[in-house]
Amino acid sequence: MDYYRLTASLTTPLVRSWRAVVGLTIVCATPPAASACSFLMDPSSISREQGSDAQQPDTSADSAMSPVDDGSPGCGVTFKDPAMSSLQDDFTKGLGSTWTPIGDNCTSMQDGELLAEPTANSTNVYCQLWTTSFYHLTCDSFVVKVVESTADILGAQTFVYVKTPTGSIEILKEQGNFFISLPGDAGGSSMGRYDPARDVWWRFRESGGEFSFATSQDGTEWNTRLEVPTPMNLDRVQIALGAGVYKPLPAPGRARYRCFNLPGCT
Numbered sequence: 001m002d003y004y005r006l007t008a009s010l011t012t013p014l015v016r017s018w019r020a021v022v023g024l025t026i027v028c029a030t031p032p033a034a035s036a037c038s039f040l041m042d043p044s045s046i047s048r049e050q051g052s053d054a055q056q057p058d059t060s061a062d063s064a065m066s067p068v069d070d071g072s073p074g075c076g077v078t079f080k081d082p083a084m085s086s087l088q089d090d091f092t093k094g095l096g097s098t099w100t101p102i103g104d105n106c107t108s109m110q111d112g113e114l115l116a117e118p119t120a121n122s123t124n125v126y127c128q129l130w131t132t133s134f135y136h137l138t139c140d141s142f143v144v145k146v147v148e149s150t151a152d153i154l155g156a157q158t159f160v161y162v163k164t165p166t167g168s169i170e171i172l173k174e175q176g177n178f179f180i181s182l183p184g185d186a187g188g189s190s191m192g193r194y195d196p197a198r199d200v201w202w203r204f205r206e207s208g209g210e211f212s213f214a215t216s217q218d219g220t221e222w223n224t225r226l227e228v229p230t231p232m233n234l235d236r237v238q239i240a241l242g243a244g245v246y247k248p249l250p251a252p253g254r255a256r257y258r259c260f261n262l263p264g265c266t
Helices: none
Strands: 004-008 024-028 037-041 099-103 107-110 113-116 125-131 140-148 156-164 167-174 177-181 189-193 201-207 210-216 222-229 238-245 255-258
Touching: 107 125, 113 125, 113 238, 125 156, 156 201, 177 210, 189 222, 238 255
Parallel strands: none
Antiparallel strands: 004 037, 024 037, 099 125, 107 113, 113 255, 125 238, 140 201, 140 255, 156 167, 156 238, 167 177, 177 189, 201 210, 210 222
C-alpha cells in the first residue's frame, strides 16, 4: 500500500497548516516551526487541510501550451507512472476515479468547471481536489485555465500543489500576488503581481533539470514567472487544485478551473 507524506509550516499565512483526520498519523516538533509536522495517511482515509509588493517578472514568449514529453536530456527513460500531461479533464464527467476531494466539502463540478468555494466567515477552510493516481512530471508539464480566483485580500488563496512522497511545491495566488513555496523554503517567495485578465492559463513544467511556472492570456504567449533548478524528484507526483481561507473573511470569493491539459479549450 502506498502512503503519502505531507509537510507544512505552521508559522506563516503563506504556508498552510494541516488538521488531522481519520487514518492520519502526525509527527510534530514542539513548539511548531516551519515544516515541523509530518503526516502519514492511508489513501483510503485521506482528508484535510492546509492552511510585500512583488516586483514584476520579465515577460518572454515561450512555446505553445501543449504539454509534451519534450526529449530533454534525461527524458529518454521509462517512468513507473504515466505522464502528467496524459491526464485531460474538461470537468464535465464528475470526479470519477480521477480526483479525490480532501478536507472540507466545498468543491464541485458544474458546467465544465471545477469550483472551489470557501465558506464565508470561517477559519481554515480548504476546498481541494487531488489526483487519485500518481503521474510523472519529470520532462513533462501540465496546464489549467483559471477563469476566476479568490478575492484579492489577505487570507484568501487560490492554489495548485505538486506533491511527491518527500515534499511539495506550492503555488498560490493571494492578495493580488503569486507566491511559491519550495521544499526547505518555509516562508515562500513572491513571483510578482497577478493580473486576472492576463494570467488565465497556468503552466507547470519540468525540463532539462529546471522547474518552471508560467502564465498566459491565450495559452500561446507565456510569461515565465519562475524558473529554478528542479527542487526534488518529480518522477512520482500528485497534484491538487483548490482554494481556501485561513482566517474569517466575509467575502472570500471562489476559484474556478477549466480545461485541464486541453489545448484550445475555452
